[in-house]
Each structure stands twice: as structure tokens, then as C-alpha cells.
Amino acid sequence: MSSVPLPLPRSYLEEGFSLWSWLATIDHKRIAILYAISITLFFFAGGIAATLIRMELITPAGDLVSADTYNKLFTMHGVIMVWFFLIPSIPSTFGNFLVPLMIGARDLAFPRLNLASWYLYIAGGLFTVGALVAGGVDTGWTFYTPYSTMFSNTHVIAAVCGVFVVGFSSILTGMNFIVTIHKMRAPGMTWFRLPLFIWSMYATSIIFVLATPVLAMTLFLVAIERFAGVGVFDPALGGDPLLFQHLFWFYSHPAVYVMILPAMGVASEIITCYARKNIFAYRSMAFAVLAIAIVGFLVWGHHMFVSGQSIYAGMVFSILTFLVAIPSAIKVFNWTATLYKGSIRFDAPMLYLLGFVGLFTIGGMTGLFLASLALDVHLHDTYFVIAHFHYIMVGGSVMAFLGAVHYWWPKITGRLYPDRWARFAAITVFVGFNLTFFPQFLLGYLGMPRRYHEYPPEFQVLNVLSSAGASVLAAGYLLPLFYLLWSLRYGPRAGPNPWRATGLEWQTASPPPVTNFATIPVVTAPPYQYSPLEDARRG
Amino acid sequence: MWSFPLHPPADSSLATRVDHLFYAWLALAGIVTFAIFFLIVYFSAKYRHDSRANRAMPSGATLRRESHRIEIAWIVTPLVLFLGMGFWAAGLYYAHAAPPADATEVYVVGKQWMWKIEHQSGQREIDELHVPAGRPIKLVMTSQDVIHSFFMPGFRIKQDVLPGRYTVLWFTADHAGEYHLFCTQYCGTDHARMIGRVVVLAPAAFERWLASGNASPSMAEEGKARFRQYGCSGCHGASASVHAPKLEGLFGRRVQLSDGTSVIADERYIHDSVMLPRKDVVAGYEPIMPSFQGQIAEEDLLEIIAYVKSLRDAKPGDIR
Numbered sequence: 001m002s003s004v005p006l007p008l009p010r011s012y013l014e015e016g017f018s019l020w021s022w023l024a025t026i027d028h029k030r031i032a033i034l035y036a037i038s039i040t041l042f043f044f045a046g047g048i049a050a051t052l053i054r055m056e057l058i059t060p061a062g063d064l065v066s067a068d069t070y071n072k073l074f075t076m077h078g079v080i081m082v083w084f085f086l087i088p089s090i091p092s093t094f095g096n097f098l099v100p101l102m103i104g105a106r107d108l109a110f111p112r113l114n115l116a117s118w119y120l121y122i123a124g125g126l127f128t129v130g131a132l133v134a135g136g137v138d139t140g141w142t143f144y145t146p147y148s149t150m151f152s153n154t155h156v157i158a159a160v161c162g163v164f165v166v167g168f169s170s171i172l173t174g175m176n177f178i179v180t181i182h183k184m185r186a187p188g189m190t191w192f193r194l195p196l197f198i199w200s201m202y203a204t205s206i207i208f209v210l211a212t213p214v215l216a217m218t219l220f221l222v223a224i225e226r227f228a229g230v231g232v233f234d235p236a237l238g239g240d241p242l243l244f245q246h247l248f249w250f251y252s253h254p255a256v257y258v259m260i261l262p263a264m265g266v267a268s269e270i271i272t273c274y275a276r277k278n279i280f281a282y283r284s285m286a287f288a289v290l291a292i293a294i295v296g297f298l299v300w301g302h303h304m305f306v307s308g309q310s311i312y313a314g315m316v317f318s319i320l321t322f323l324v325a326i327p328s329a330i331k332v333f334n335w336t337a338t339l340y341k342g343s344i345r346f347d348a349p350m351l352y353l354l355g356f357v358g359l360f361t362i363g364g365m366t367g368l369f370l371a372s373l374a375l376d377v378h379l380h381d382t383y384f385v386i387a388h389f390h391y392i393m394v395g396g397s398v399m400a401f402l403g404a405v406h407y408w409w410p411k412i413t414g415r416l417y418p419d420r421w422a423r424f425a426a427i428t429v430f431v432g433f434n435l436t437f438f439p440q441f442l443l444g445y446l447g448m449p450r451r452y453h454e455y456p457p458e459f460q461v462l463n464v465l466s467s468a469g470a471s472v473l474a475a476g477y478l479l480p481l482f483y484l485l486w487s488l489r490y491g492p493r494a495g496p497n498p499w500r501a502t503g504l505e506w507q508t509a510s511p512p513p514v515t516n517f518a519t520i521p522v523v524t525a526p527p528y529q530y531s532p533l534e535d536a537r538r539g
Numbered sequence: 540m541w542s543f544p545l546h547p548p549a550d551s552s553l554a555t556r557v558d559h560l561f562y563a564w565l566a567l568a569g570i571v572t573f574a575i576f577f578l579i580v581y582f583s584a585k586y587r588h589d590s591r592a593n594r595a596m597p598s599g600a601t602l603r604r605e606s607h608r609i610e611i612a613w614i615v616t617p618l619v620l621f622l623g624m625g626f627w628a629a630g631l632y633y634a635h636a637a638p639p640a641d642a643t644e645v646y647v648v649g650k651q652w653m654w655k656i657e658h659q660s661g662q663r664e665i666d667e668l669h670v671p672a673g674r675p676i677k678l679v680m681t682s683q684d685v686i687h688s689f690f691m692p693g694f695r696i697k698q699d700v701l702p703g704r705y706t707v708l709w710f711t712a713d714h715a716g717e718y719h720l721f722c723t724q725y726c727g728t729d730h731a732r733m734i735g736r737v738v739v740l741a742p743a744a745f746e747r748w749l750a751s752g753n754a755s756p757s758m759a760e761e762g763k764a765r766f767r768q769y770g771c772s773g774c775h776g777a778s779a780s781v782h783a784p785k786l787e788g789l790f791g792r793r794v795q796l797s798d799g800t801s802v803i804a805d806e807r808y809i810h811d812s813v814m815l816p817r818k819d820v821v822a823g824y825e826p827i828m829p830s831f832q833g834q835i836a837e838e839d840l841l842e843i844i845a846y847v848k849s850l851r852d853a854k855p856g857d858i859r
Contacts, residue, residue: 235703372628447692
């Protein structure tokens with residue numbers, strides 16, 4: 001795996017130029033691009049909703065949009081960002097592109113199924129966009145009953161259908177990854193020679209396959225109760241509203257790990273590469289993602305400490321939540337230890353991922369505040385929770401996603417972007433993010449509830465700070481759009497391995513040929529082969 | 540308007556103890572986060588690729604042994620610390636779970652988008668809760684429609700308010716003052732306007748407040764009137780010819796059900812017996828009672844429950 005085969009066939013980008021050659025492709029790399037374009041569109045749609053929310057909250061009075069519009073905006077923001085951006089983000093783009101390349105395969109196990117998942121994603125997206133165009137949904141992304149089933153006058157069923165359908169896209173992608181990782185590894189690619197990104201995809205896929213069906217059933221029950229008045233959740237019909245919360249969080253808590261595990265995989269690849277040092281404690285890192293995926297199924301009740309569930313259940317869920325924090329802590333410590341005696345470079349991907357580690361640490365630590373029962377009673381459903389999960393999902397997942405975009409951009413497109421601009425964008429995002437979300441921790445402790453369209457005047461200063469930060473953050477998110485698109489035409493050719501990285505994906509051309517490798521590589525060593533001493537001698 | 544509070548007012552011993560827990564977490568989380576940030580910055584500076592730092596690592600076996608030692612240290616240390624904090628928080632939560640027996644009950648009904656509150660003396664208020672300082676107050680809460688949540692940040696407590704169920708929240712205010720009351724479970728259009736205030740009065744002032752306004756009958760007396768108005772007394776009264784369970788002395792007692800199980804006759808049991816009479820059928824009785832679902836408002840039902848509670852020590856035949 002050290003030499004680059006010389007004569008390569010055409011790259012996957014040159015295989016066809018018609019629209020049909022893209023829409024009917026079964027090449028995992030092209031499907032990854034289809035996903036990348038779709039999730040980017042949804043990201044900016046969800047971002048527009050967030051912008052309007054932050055603008056409304058500049059003043060205590062509800063003066064920019066009506067209460068109903070505000071409720072639809074935060075619902076749209078949540079639904080789009082969770083199901084149409086964060087959950088598919090890294091798995092569907094980088095997972096699709098990289099899983100076969102990293103394990104030395106020519107494609108995923110089921111290429112047609114892979115294309116089918118993209119079409120399901122688009123179908124789910126159309127339902128959701130349809131619900132928004134028709135007038136919107138106001139239930140919040142959590143669809144709590146009986147509000148969603150019996151009281152809301154908005155397009156709940158259409159939105160629920162969209163989420164139901166997009167769930168099958170997750171399930172199919174998860175199945176595809178699991179089979180591929182089990183059955184299609186190159187000769188010599190043993191489990192403990194898998195890159196940590198592959199381990200994170202494997203853990204993510206397990207959650208996709210086990211948790212998403214529960215969401216599908218739950219949403220189906222919501223639709224049945226709303227449509228046909230069958231009493232499942234509404235007590236007036238003999239149902240139980242807490243049943244919905246149990247079912248919903250049984251899916252949605254593991255779904256949080258779907259959003260962060262891939263980011264952890266990206267962090268492990270990028271930090272080791274730019275520190276020029278092998279990741280510290282590879283096996284712990286692999287077992288930690290599995291532990292998070294498994295224990296993550298047992299903590300859903302921590303969303304329900306004040307819901308009226310039994311106090312004993314609350315105590316069990318609290319302890320399990322502290323346990324699931326440990327593997328996450330191990331990962332943070334191991335990334336930090338990887339830097340020790342490395343030979344560190346600060347290219348844009350590394351800046352994004354160092355930012356990721358910092359923000360994920362703050363998000364994780366504040367999660368422990370919320371796992372503490374007596375404290376959660378005060379903080380639950382306040383802005384403290386909003387700040388906490390944005391530190392994980394935006395500070396964590398989106399930072400890692402952007403880091404991944406910059407790290408694998410030369411591999412995917414064959415071009416280099418201007419690193420100076422990229423570093424500037426990384427710093428802008430980091431600063432803007434903290435300005436936006438740190439004040440929300442304070443707001444939460446002061447008692448400002450979430451999903452409030454207007455608020456008591458004493459909360460204004462912190463809200464103005466948050467909104468001001470959001471404008472910096474928005475600028476940081478728009479910047480890459482420009483220089484990355486610019487690089488497609490004007491960027492210098494990258495060559496197969498611009499970062500001198502050691503994974504299999506760097507041993508083939510950039511962009512890779514349709515079949516990925518001229519000959520299937522034979523793997524003889526672990527994935528990371530970095531030597532800080534040697535690198536430092538190069539200067 | 541441009542005030543900048545960093546700390547919400549705290550007016551109960553629980554609030555102070557929750558604050559202590561919060562500051563302890565801030566300290567611990569601050570130390571951990573600072574340590575990680577410091578190491579990242581320090582390593583980044585010291586081991587920049589163009590620095591001349593010593594990068595020699597110990598050889599294979601030594602490295603593996605030392606790495607394992609470090610790993611065990613940073614697994615066990617946070618585990619012990621985090622679980623310790625968790626037990627502290629759980630202890631506080633557990634200690635505050637059950638209201639004291641002598642707490643004064645106040646009844647709360649949440650509905651889109653207001654809080655309706657009724658005191659045992661019959662005094663009613665909307666979006667305001669008047670309580671005396673120094674006396675434990677137990678809120679018995681239910682919802683007319685969707686899930687709401689009763690949040691009093693000044694006392695660091697909240698509890699979801701569910702339709703078809705009674706939840707309880709209790710607190711003892713220390714001083715006279717005014718505090719926020721928020722709904723924190725999203726409940727539709729005017730969720731953000733389902734707010735109000737908690738007014739804590741000195742005990743004497745509270746007694747004056749209770750006596751002020753229109754002299755209203757107590758909740759139990761109102762409940763007695765409702766009991767007749769909805770026709771309950773036709774079957775459950777002393778002169779009824781229908782074979783229906785007697786309600787005198789019922790509240791708090793264990794009731795045998797026809798399916799062989801038994802339940803304690805609490806607020807929820809009485810609520811469900813009215814709204815969903817086929818759910819808990821008393822042993823020895825036919826399920827002939829009609830449901831009052833959709834016909835009786837939650838606040839009226841609370842008054843009937845108050846009436847049934849007032850019959851705790853009554854003798855059979857006292858209902859007329």
C-alpha cells in the first residue's frame with residue numbers, strides 16, 4: 001500500500017456528464033455527491049429559519065413574526081436540521097464516499113439500494129417541503145402528544161410522513177454499511193486495522209438499523225391517532241401521552257449519537273494526520289464508539305425527569321447517563337494525548353477539528369449538569385438545554401463535518417482550496433459559534449424557557465449578544481461556499497495525497513477512478529503510520 | 540431594561556442547595572475543560588512541526604505499560620467524580636420528591652393558554668399564585684388539554700402538567716416577594732404568554748388576601764354543589780336506589796377492583812372513575828356508570844375531588 005499505481009482509468013467525475021448519468025448512478029462516490037448537494041440545500045433552508053428566530057429574539061416583544069409563524073419556524077429549523085441535515089450529514093456523504101475506499105472495496109455491498117436510499121431521502125424531503133409550503137407545522141421537532149395528534153391545526157401528517165420516509169433512507173444506508181464492513185474488506189484488512197472512521201460508521205449503522213424502526217412505528221401511531229382518532233397517546237381517548245415520549249426518545253436519544261459518532265470518526269482521522277502521530281490508544285477508541293452506541297440505547301429517560309415518570313426510573317436513567325459520558329471522555333483525552341510529542345500542523349481541517357474537541361468538551365460537560373437530577377429539574381426545557389445540544393450538534397457535528405469537507409475535498413474533487421481563506425472561515429465559525437451559544441447557557445440558568453416567541457425584558461441583553469454572534473456564525477458558514485466552489489475551477493491539482501496521510505483512500509488517484517483501485521490493495525499494517533520524528537526532521 | 544442579571548433570585552432552601560450543586564458542577568467542569576484546553580494549546584505550541592521539541596518516545600513495552608496506566612487513571616477518576624456528583628443530585632431530588640404531610644394543597648389546572656388556580660378556601664386566580672411565606676405548599680396539577688409544565692425558576696422547580704393525570708409540585712417560599720411563573724412545555728400558539736407570577740406574602744398578609752375579594756364557598760362546598768349539579772348524588776347519595784359504590788370515607792383507602800387488583804383511592808383514581816369509569820371497576824359492582832369525558836371541566840372535577848376528600852371521615856349515609 002505504499003506505491004501509487006501509475007496508469008489509471010478515468011475518474012468517477014469523468015464517467016458521464018449528463019444529468020441522467022448522475023441521477024441513475026450506482027457509484028457510491030457519485031451518490032455521496034448527490035447527498036452532499038441535497039443536505040447543503042437543506043442546511044441553508046434550516047439556517048434561514050434559525051436566522052429569523054434569532055432576529056425575532058432581539059427584542060422581548062414578539063414583533064417580527066406572529067406567534068404561530070415563530071412556532072412554525074423553530075419546528076422547521078428542528079425538523080430540517082435533525083433529519084435532513086445532521087443525521088444524514090457525515091454518514092451519507094463521507095460514509096458513502098469513504099467506506100469502500102477506506103476498506104479497499106470497489107463499492108458498497110448494495111449499490112442500487114444505496115441509490116434507493118438517496119431517492120427515499122429526496123421523497124421524505126419533498127413531503128417535508130410540501131408541508132412547509134402548504135403552511136407549515138407548529139409541533140416542534142419532537143411532535144409531543146397530545147398536542148401533535150389532537151390539538152395542532154397544522155400539517156402534522158405531511159411532516160410526519162416526510163420523517164417516516166427519510167427514516168427508511170437511514171435504515172438502508174445503515175444496513176448497507178454493516179454488510180459492506182463485514183464482507184467487503186480488502187485482504188489483510190482485519191477489524192483492528194480498520195480506520196477509526198470506519199468504526200464510527202459501523203457504530204452509527206447499528207443505531208440506524210435498531211432505532212429508526214421505533215421512530216417509524218411511533219410516527220405511524222401519531223398519524224393514526226390524528227387521522228382516525230384511535231386512542232394511543234391522548235388521555236381523552238384512553239391513551240397515554242408519556243408513552244409517546246418513551247417511544248420518541250428511545251429513538252431520538254440514540255439519534256443524538258448518530259449525529260456525534262461520525263464526527264468522532266472524522267476527528268480521529270484528521271487529528272492523527274495533522275499531528276503526524278498515530279492515534280493514542282486505537283483499541284480504546286474503537287471500543288468507545290461501540291460502547292456509546294450500545295449504552296446510548298439505555299438513557300432515553302433522561303429527557304423525561306420532570307415529565308411525571310417514576311422518580312426511581314429517573315435515578316436509573318441518571319446513573320446510566322453518567323456511564324455513557326465515560327467513553328466520550330476517553331475519546332477527548334485520547335485526542336489530546338495524540339497531540340503529545342506530535343509534529344503538529346494547523347491546516348484548515350485541523351483547526352476545525354481542534355475547535356470540535358473544545359466545543360464537544362463544553363457540550364459534554366454541560367450534558368452532565370443536565371444528567372444531574374435536582375439540577376435538571378431547574379434547567380430542563382430552558383435555554384441551557386438549547387445551548388448544550390447546540391454545542392454538541394453544531395459545535396461538535398457541524399465543525400467536524402466542515403473539517404471533513406476540507407480534509408477530503410482534494411480527494412473528492414481533485415482540487416486544492418486556498419488554505420488561508422479556509423483557516424479564516426474555521427476561526428470565524430468557532431468565534432461566531434461561541435458568541436451565539438454561550439450566552440444561552442446563562443439565559444437558561446436565569447430561567448428563560450425554550451420555544452418562547454416573547455420573553456421578560458431582563459433576558460434581552462443576553463439574547464442580543466446571541467443574535468449578534470449568530471450573524472458572525474452565518475458569515476463563517478457562507479465563506480466556504482465561495483472558496484470551495486472557486487477551487488473547483490481555479491484550485492491547483494491536488495494529486496493523490498496532498499496531506500501525506502496514510503489511509504487506503506489516499507493510495508489511489510484524486511478524484512478516484514470509478515472502480516476506486518486499479519488492483520485491490522493488500523493490507524499488511526494498521527491504518528495509521530505516522531512518524532512525528534521523521535516529520536519534524538523534514539521541518 | 541438593560542439590566543444584566545447573571546443569577547436568578549433564589550427563595551427557598553431547595554433553591555440554595557440546587558445553586559450549590561450548580562456551582563460545584565461549574566467548578567468541576569471548569570477544571571476538566573480548562574485542563575483539556577490548556578493541554579491542547581500547550582501541545583500545539585510545543586510540538587508545532589517546526590519546533591525543536593524532544594519527540595523521543597519510550598520503546599514498545601514501556602510505552603504500552605505507561606499508556607495503560609494513564610488510560611485507567613482517566614477512566615476511573617472521572618467515573619468516580621461524575622458518579623459522586625450524580626448521587627449528590629439524585630439525593631437532593633429524592634429528598635424533595637415527597638411533599639410534607641402538613642403541606643397546604645393548592646389546585647392548578649393548565650389550559651391553552653392560562654393557569655387556573657384554586658385555593659382550598661375557594662379563592663380563585665388566573666396566572667397568579669399567591670402563597671404564604673414559610674409554609675409548605677403542595678400544588679396538585681392537571682391539564683385540560685395538552686401537556687404544560689409549571690416552572691418557578693425562583694424556586695428551581697418545575698413539573699410537567701399532564702391531561703388525565705395529577706402531578707404534584709411542592710415548595711416552601713422563604714420571603715415575601717414576586718417571582719416568575721413560566722409554562723415550559725411547548726403547548727401551542729401562545730405558549731410564550733402562558734406566564735404569570737408567584738406572589739409570596741407574609742402569613743398575615745396572605746390571610747388578608749385570602750379573605751379579600753368576593754366571599755366564595757370553599758372548594759369542598761363548591762364540589763358538593765357540583766356533585767348535585769352533575770347528578771352524581773343520584774347514584775352515590777344515601778337515598779339512591781342504584782347499586783353504586785359509597786364515597787364516604789373513600790379517599791386514601793385501598794379499593795378492591797373486579798379484576799382482582801386493588802388501588803389506593805387518590806386524586807387520579809377518582810378522576811379516572813369519572814372520566815373513564817370502565818378502567819377501574821370496584822369489585823361487586825356492575826360497570827353501569829356513564830363517562831363524563833367532555834362534559835365536566837377539569838377545575839369542576841377538582842372541586843368534586845375536594846368534596847370527596849372532605850368526606851374522608853364521613854359515615855355511610857352522610858351524602859344527601
